Amino acid sequence: MAPDTERALLLQQLKNYLMFLRESGHTHVPLNSELSELPVMATLSGTFHDSSPQPLESRMVPKSPFTKPEDDGKPSSGLVDVREELGDCERCKLCETRQTIVFGSGNPNADLVFVGEGPGADEDAQGLPFVGRAGKKLTEIIEKGMLLDREKDTYICNIVKCRPPGNRDPEKDEVEACKPFLIKQLKAIRPKVIVALGKPAASTLLGRTVPITKERGTWHEFEGMKLMLTYHPAYLLRAYTLENRQAVYDDMQKVLEVLKA
Ligand code: SF4
Structure with a gap:
C-alpha cells in the first residue's frame, strides 16, 4: 500500500475511533507528550489542555465506559462489538446525506434507555443524539422530572x-x-426499562403501527425487557399543553417505580 494511502487509512481509523469514544460519553483522551513528563489531555472537540489537578494515574488510564461494575453481572463489551459491526x-x-453516524450516548450500563426516531441537524453535526431543542426537553424530563442524571443514569439512541x-x-x-443494530444495542445494554419516544420508535419496537395517543403510558415487553411508550419530546414542544406535559410526567413516574423496585 502506498504510504499516502496507508496514512489516510490510519487517519480515518483514528477519526472513527475518536468519534466512537465521543459517542460513548468520553470527553478527553490522555496523550503522552514528548515535550513534558506530564501527559496532556486532548478534548474530543480537538483542543488540548493540561489536566494537572487530576492524579497522574487517572489521567494515564481512563476508565472505559464499557467496564461494568464487578457486581452488576451485565455483559461488558456488547456495545463496542455492535459499533464495530456497524462500521x-x-x-x-x-x-x-449524513455527516455522522449517531450511534448513541450515555451510560452503557444504564438501567434506562430512551429510544427516539432519528438524528436531526444538530445531532448529525455533533454525532450525538438528542442535543437540539428536543434533546434539551428530554434532558429536562430526565433531570427535573425524574431527578436522574442523563449521562450517568441513561443511555439514549434512535x-x-x-x-x-x-x-x-x-x-x-x-x-x-438499521433496526438490527438497535436491537443489538438494546440486548447489549439490557436495561430494566426501555422508553420508546413517540410513534415511530414505539411502532418499530412493537412491530406494528402504534397509536401513541391511545397507548402512551402503557407497559409492553421487548426481548424480555420492559417497554414504556410515551410522547416524543419534539411533540411536547409542538403541543406544549399542560395535559401532554402531565402525561409524560406520569409515564416517567411509572418508569421510576419499576427502576426502584
Ligand atoms: S442502516 Fe442505519 S447506520 Fe446504516 S446507513 Fe442506514 S441509517 Fe445509517
Missing part, C-alpha cells in the same frame, strides 16, 4: 443512526436496515 455503514440510502434529509420520517427500508 462506516452504507446499508441504506441515509448514508448518502431507531435510525443517520439523519433523514429535511428531518423527514425514516422510511420503511431505512428502519428495516
Whole structure:
C-alpha cells in the first residue's frame, strides 16, 4: 500500500475511533507528550489542555465506559462489538446525506434507555443524539422530572443512526436496515426499562403501527425487557399543553417505580 494511502487509512481509523469514544460519553483522551513528563489531555472537540489537578494515574488510564461494575453481572463489551459491526455503514440510502453516524450516548450500563426516531441537524453535526431543542426537553424530563442524571443514569439512541434529509420520517427500508443494530444495542445494554419516544420508535419496537395517543403510558415487553411508550419530546414542544406535559410526567413516574423496585 502506498504510504499516502496507508496514512489516510490510519487517519480515518483514528477519526472513527475518536468519534466512537465521543459517542460513548468520553470527553478527553490522555496523550503522552514528548515535550513534558506530564501527559496532556486532548478534548474530543480537538483542543488540548493540561489536566494537572487530576492524579497522574487517572489521567494515564481512563476508565472505559464499557467496564461494568464487578457486581452488576451485565455483559461488558456488547456495545463496542455492535459499533464495530456497524462500521462506516452504507446499508441504506441515509448514508448518502449524513455527516455522522449517531450511534448513541450515555451510560452503557444504564438501567434506562430512551429510544427516539432519528438524528436531526444538530445531532448529525455533533454525532450525538438528542442535543437540539428536543434533546434539551428530554434532558429536562430526565433531570427535573425524574431527578436522574442523563449521562450517568441513561443511555439514549434512535431507531435510525443517520439523519433523514429535511428531518423527514425514516422510511420503511431505512428502519428495516438499521433496526438490527438497535436491537443489538438494546440486548447489549439490557436495561430494566426501555422508553420508546413517540410513534415511530414505539411502532418499530412493537412491530406494528402504534397509536401513541391511545397507548402512551402503557407497559409492553421487548426481548424480555420492559417497554414504556410515551410522547416524543419534539411533540411536547409542538403541543406544549399542560395535559401532554402531565402525561409524560406520569409515564416517567411509572418508569421510576419499576427502576426502584
Ligand atoms: S441509517 Fe442505519 S442502516 Fe442506514 S446507513 Fe445509517 S447506520 Fe446504516
